[in-house]
Amino acid sequence: MTSPATQSSITDDTTFQTRGGITVRRITEQHPYEDSTAPIISALDTRRGVLLASSFEYPGRYTRWDIGFVDPPLEITSRQRSFRIRALNDRGVVLLAPIARAIAATAGIEAAATTDTEINGDVLPPADGFNEEQRSRQNSVFTLLRAVIECFASPDDSQLGLYGAFGYDLAFQFEPIRLQLERQADQRDLVLFLPDEIMTVDHRRAATTVLRYDFTYDGKSTQGLPRDGERRDFQSTDSVPRDCDHAPGQYADNVRVAREAFARGDLFEVVPGQTFFEPCPAPPSELFQRLRTRNPAPYGALMNLGEGEYLVAASPEMFVRVEGRRIETCPISGTIARGRDAIEDSARILTLLNSEKECSELTMCTDVDRNDKSRVCEPGSVRVIGRRQIEMYSRLIHTVDHVEGTLADGFDALDGFLAHSWAVTVTGAPKRGAMQFIEDHEKSARLWYGGAIGMVGFDGGMNTGLTLRTVRIKDGVAQIRAGATLLFDSDPEAEEAETRLKASALIDALRRPTDAAPKVAIAARPGAGRKILMVDHEDSFVHTLGGYFRETGAEVITLRAGFPLTRLRDEAPDLV
Template sequence: MSKIEYQTPGGATVICSVDTIPYSEALNEAFDAIDHNQGALFCSGYEYPGRYSRWDIGFIRPPLEIIGRHRRFEINALNERGKHILPIIQQAIQDQDYLQNLEITPSCIVGELVPMPDYFPEEERSKQPGLFSMLRSIREYFASGQDPYIGFFGSFGYDLVFQFEPIRLKHERPENYADAHLFLPDQLFIVDHRKETAEVRNYDFHMGSHNTYGLERSGKHFALQTPREVELKSDNEPGEYAEKVKQIQEGTRKGDFFEVVLSQVFTSGCQDTPRELFDKIRNVNPSPYEFLINLGNEQLVGASPEMFVRVKDGIVETCPISGTIPRGNDAIEDAERVLELMTSEKDEAELTMCTDVDRNDKSRVCKPGTVQVVGRRLIEAYSRLFHTV
């Protein structure tokens, strides 16, 4: 066992104990507990030199969570350890001018983000008051170059964009709808598949009279709900989606639209547990990004080949995907499918549009003149599909 001890810019002491654990059993504890405990598993079943590497990371029973809804937020201690971390978080945010109406108890901090100003330079849009302002303050308070793993893990919702670009919402949101749900873990299981090594990192936090050392890593047990029916349902009536497509096509001809992402939501009960479903997805479709997040009241399970955004050493990287075709039964059919994909005008146009949009978005937050395309219509091969990226 080794230990890393450091002091954060905010004055908190962090002690990280690192233990080597058996590679083949590294995530067993997390996998066994994830169905009924808050936590997350982030796995990679695909490797691509220079882009994706096969690392797994997981945790269960985190001590702290942050939930954001519209312009309100709550920071909850999830166990006794969290109650000792919460005052450290409080020190990081309590004097920030982007927050208002703070209410603080021993187990919870709730508050609101101040409204966005009516006018500001467009290049300052991403710096307007929002949930990310608070996350930046906490990050700066805890920041250290001595540990690359500790941080917030969880889910971000699409509605977070409205904190930067407010518009009138057409559809009602459920009362318990969260724009973001993040955990601060104090124990991480980390697996390096290339080296076939694994470790568990246990964190303790100390500041003033608050100390997590010796306190149990506990958490609430959540029961799974058994679905009453498994019938597949859509939020569109038969033919409704096709009619919407026709309306968009006509509007595009008139110049009403530049780009439209038309959605259709399918729902179905699932007899599998989240862990069982996760295992099936990973076996059928190994991907660079495989995830199971138990938020307590709901679980997110999925796999994706697409790197949305990655930031390392000040470099922002993204890898949009557009263009997909099934693999063939042998190498000859694979070559034919790749040729068909690469000569598709539709797929080329879609990827060009995605690349343009992505490049424009990055230009809003990156240094002027630094955004560049480093790869164009590259082929990525997966177990069942080819993608162009």
């Protein structure tokens, strides 16, 4: 992961204490900027780790940065209410001791089995009779995460934290529904890593920094222990048994069922999806590079989650971001395809902004988002700071709102995260009813789709994106899930087509290995062999018109008005 020592320089050596009594030493090194993440990207084909990459800029919202690591010492996974915390190397063994102590002191968690390398246990069900304002504080896997974060908590570092993926089913610990879809035996609802060597890249400053951490607790230290981990080769495939979990027209049928629910007043909106399957013969690193080039996004990611599972993301949507006490989200709803050029883009933006349906979709999403924040924010602090702003991606144009609030006393980033689980832009409203509709009418469990990717910082911060426009790769099979926001006046066939449009950039990245555009037939050139004489009356448009004639293959000459008429005989044009 690191560059040669001769190319790096130590700029800081700091020691601080965490709230759980862990002494942390952090060494900061400056590294060459050019292609600095390339070793991480290639290593993630075979080694656990995460690269988060923002390749999209929007003033006041997004900048271009990368942060990544491989071979983390510690892994936290969960399925329903069962969890496992595992040391991935000898350095992780040192970290298990303070975590075990923190878990033992936390009510609502039962550690069923603890060894030198693993802690396995369960989170007890929540008690009955709590106020809605305290729902995010009821027993859940987030109770475990809060205990781990408390153990490592410190205001002295903004990068150290838990990085990885939060699955869709985690929402049911916050808002239970009736489950009926099959969950595979190897499904995981949560995979988070605690890294001890982190690379950060600031593309605006063209600066690369590597942070190396060592931990000391109860007389034991990671100092001098190797930063290593398991290697597992990527297993590719050239075929898949099916191309979609819905037959053609089935998604449109779900739209019709949803419209009946809207008519009864059961739902205001709902966002069902469908999953497309593609073979993935190329390694995940190559797919990530293609997506990053062709479809820049604020929440790009390449994750090796272990067990032959990868996530490759180009998500356009912030889920929850927390800095200090400020919490913000950017709901996206309202979509139209990009045009062939800037002029056609402009016309489509106008169409999008003038659509009452698209406006209603985003208004509903933002109203629900404001309600989510009001559960955990100071009264009067929740406000919309950006309304129906345009964000443009490789194939799509979106309308986006920007909402912020101030976390109330007694609430933290995890409360804000849970209060928004999951975003109305991937579920619907009312949220619990929409999630039940999704469970009853989609054809397969969502797994990671509709959840979140990102990091929870030990300094209290958080930066997460919705798991959209994301390829899940398992045993060489790529899965792409996409949905559409349905309202009472939704057109069934148009909504099904929208899901395919949203998935198209990812499918294209899987099918087309190079950045060369697909070959298209060369249009006939009816002007070939013709000569056209243009007369310039200084009207400001003659050369544009002449350019159009040249596109037909014709030869064009332009003369200023007043030229001798003998030029007509000399040039002998076919058209004047």
